[in-house]
Each structure stands twice: as C-alpha cells, then as structure tokens.
C-alpha cells in the first residue's frame with residue numbers, strides 16, 4: 001500500500017501568528033511522499049472510497065499525536081563525537097583546544113563514517129527530520145556524510161567547511177584547494193541525485209577565510225544556486241578580531257556583504273551582537289538567522305534577543321549547534337530558548353514581550369523550513385507538502401513525564417507542552433521523512449559502509 005493514514009490528533013504551526021494549532025479528531029492521508037488530504041474523521045469512509053484505501057489500514061493514534069519533524073538549522077556533524085564535554089572555554093580557545101584537533105581527525109574516512117552514522121542516527125531518533133550540517137574541510141569525508149544522510153533517509157544540507165586563514169597548520173587549506181574541493185564536493189553530492197540532500201556553501205566564519213576565498217565561494221553559490229551558511233557575531237572577542245582582520249569593512253555583516261555572501265539563501269548562526277544596521281543588511285537580503293541558545297549559554301557567548309529579530313521580520317529558526325550546544329535534541333533548543341527569552345524579560349522588564357513555547361515550536365518546525373527555503377515542501381501539515389512527521393507517544397515505555405487522566409485531567413495542549421518541556425526520544429515513536437518511515441529503523445548505526 002502506498003498510502004499512510006493516521007487518525008487522531010495533529011499538532012502543527014499554521015503561521016507565525018498561529019504558531020501551535022491542534023486539530024482534534026482528524027485524519028491525514030499520505031500518498032507516496034506527499035500529504036493528500038487532512039480532513040475531520042467523520043469523512044473517513046468517504047475518503048477511503050475516494051482514495052481506494054481500506055479502513056483497517058488506518059493507524060489510529062490513541063493518546064498519541066503527530067507533529068511536523070524538527071528542523072535543526074545549525075549543527076556541526078563532526079563535533080558530535082565530543083558532545084557533552086569540553087564546556088569550560090570561551091569560543092576562540094574552545095575552537096583551538098577541542099574543535100580543530102577533533103575535526104582534523106576526519107581526514108580518516110573510517111573515523112568519519114563511524115561518527116557520521118552515529119550523528120545522523122541520533123538526530124533522527126530525536127526527531128530532526130531536516131538538518132543543516134557543517135562537516136569538515138575534508139571533501140571525501142564531507143561526501144561520506146551526504147551519503148550516510150541519504151542512506152538513513154534524513155533531509156539535509158551538507159557543507160564542506162572552508163578555512164584558508166588564521167587556522168592551525170594541521171587544519172587549513174590553500175585558497176585554491178578550498179575552492180576546487182568545494183566544487184568537487186558540490187558535483188559529487190548532486191550526483192547522488194537525492195532530492196533530500198543538498199550541498200551548502202560553508203565558509204566557517206570570517207576569521208578563518210580570506211576575502212578572495214569568500215568571494216569565490218559566493219560565486220559558486222550563485223553558479224550552482226546554492227544556499228550559504230556561516231557564523232556571525234557570536235562572541236565579543238570574535239567580533240573584535242573580525243574588526244582587526246577586515247578594517248576596510250564597517251561591520252561583521254559588511255564583511256560578508258562585501259564578499260557577496262549575504263543572499264536570500266544565507267543562514268547566519270548566532271547573530272547575538274548585530275547592530276541595527278547589520279540587522280537591516282540581513283533583512284534587506286532576505287537572509288535568515290539560526291538561534292542556538294544552548295551553545296550560547298555553554299560557551300558563555302551571550303544571549304540573543306530573539307524577540308527583537310522576530311519583530312524586525314527576520315527569518316528565524318532554531319539550531320542545536322552541536323557541540324557548542326551539548327544536546328543533539330531540538331527539544332533542548334526549545335527549552336534553552338525559553339530560558340534565553342526569560343533572561344531578556346528579567347533584564348528588560350515587564351514590557352518585554354518574551355517568546356512563548358508555542359512560538360518556539362513554530363521556529364523549530366515551520367520557521368526552520370523558511371530559514372532553509374523549504375516552506376513550500378515541509379514545516380507543517382498542508383495538502384501537497386511532503387510528509388515529515390513525528391508520531392509522539394506521551395505514554396511510551398520509560399516516558400520521562402506522566403499524563404493524568406483522572407480528576408486533574410491533562411488537556412491535549414497540556415500534554416503537548418509536557419512533551420516539549422519534559423519529553424525525549426523515548427516519546428518519539430516513529431519518524432517520517434518525505435513519507436518514508438526512518439525511525440524505528442533496521443539500519444544499524446554501527447555496521448554499514
């Protein structure tokens with residue numbers, strides 16, 4: 001049967017102003033990879049005749065509900081190997097002491113394949129149906145990540161990282177090699193011919209790239225019609241260094257703008273200290289920002305004023321920023337975002353309009369899809385969109401929270417909220433990407449490739 005049909009509760013974001021909508025007693029039908037109907041369950045019989053499916057094929061969700069898959073707009077796949085460790089330093093020291101030595105090991109393809117299998121499997125288990133990955137400077141290992149993503153069935157943007165300046169001698173490229181390897185990588189990923197996997201241009205950050213390389217990368221992005229991802233304005237020392245390295249530019253955003261890297265397909269991670277002019281630059285070009293609060297707290301970089309960017313109309317999504325962020329779960333990003341916005345509320349006073357959990361649910365799903373230019377394909381449950389979804393079971397074995405059905409009965413809204421604040425991968429019973437069930441999987445994260 002090519003049909004998937006679920007009956008019960010659907011929870012999704014309709015829009016920024018309707019960020020968490022609950023559809024009770026509905027049925028959703030998926031044919032191959034696309035949603036073909038979403039209707040009240042009273043129409044079930046009629047729909048079965050119309051679409052030719054049997055009533056016994058309907059998966060009835062008793063006490064469970066469907067949400068769209070999470071979109072992680074910023075994650076470093078190689079850093080997964082030391083996630084949950086090395087939280088004692090600030091950004092620039094952290095990069096030199098932990099990150100670069102680890103990423104350099106990805107020259108070894110076997111090591112890379114093992115790490116990448118594990119991170120793809122782990123993020124899928126945690127409900128990340130779309131990930132925007134940084135890999136390393138190594139073209140073969142970066143391609144391996146793309147292949148593993150394709151094999152496990154995740155939707156992803158995969159970037160071979162570019163670094164031709166201010167980097168350790170054991171982990172740096174020449175400008176020419178960086179450019180050539182990137183073009184090779186783009187062509188190889190395109191040869192995979194997988195509509196779920198897209199190469200993304202990935203200059204690490206302005207500090208580790210020359211102007212020449214950044215301009216060449218901008219040309220590549222234009223030539224191949226590709227998105228771009230990088231970091232911006234994450235840490236005060238980093239910002240001072242960028243000022244020192246690029247005295248001809250008026251700001252950090254201006255460095256990227258002058259190189260042609262600020263486009264409507266660009267994703268800028270962090271953006272904590274952008275001034276109003278820089279925010280205007282991002283907005284003017286239609287670029288997006290990935291908010292990574294777990295990482296911002298752990299590396300003690302600062303706290304983004306998410307509401308300010310929201311009110312300015314910047315495209316926004318959430319990221320785990322593994323492993324500056326210690327958790328590969330987008331649920332953690334949602335929770336840390338609540339803490340971040342609460343800090344702003346405490347600092348700025350009662351008039352400050354903090355971001356609520358419903359808006360964060362929107363950012364983790366539909367907002368993320370907009371950041372990556374995928375809003376016409378995924379992000380919520382709309383007829384014609386691809387089916388990227390999580391079947392959430394609040395009463396799963398070992399669930400880290402309890403549901404009350406007695407006199408203090410939980411509403412479905414309470415249960416969704418409990419899942420967002422207390423749930424984990426044990427509650428994520430099934431994961432679908434483009435209509436394919438990818439969790440549970442028979443693929444072993446230890447033993448293929």
Ligand SMILES: [Zn+2]
Nearest residue numbers: 076231269321
């Ligand atoms: Zn990052």
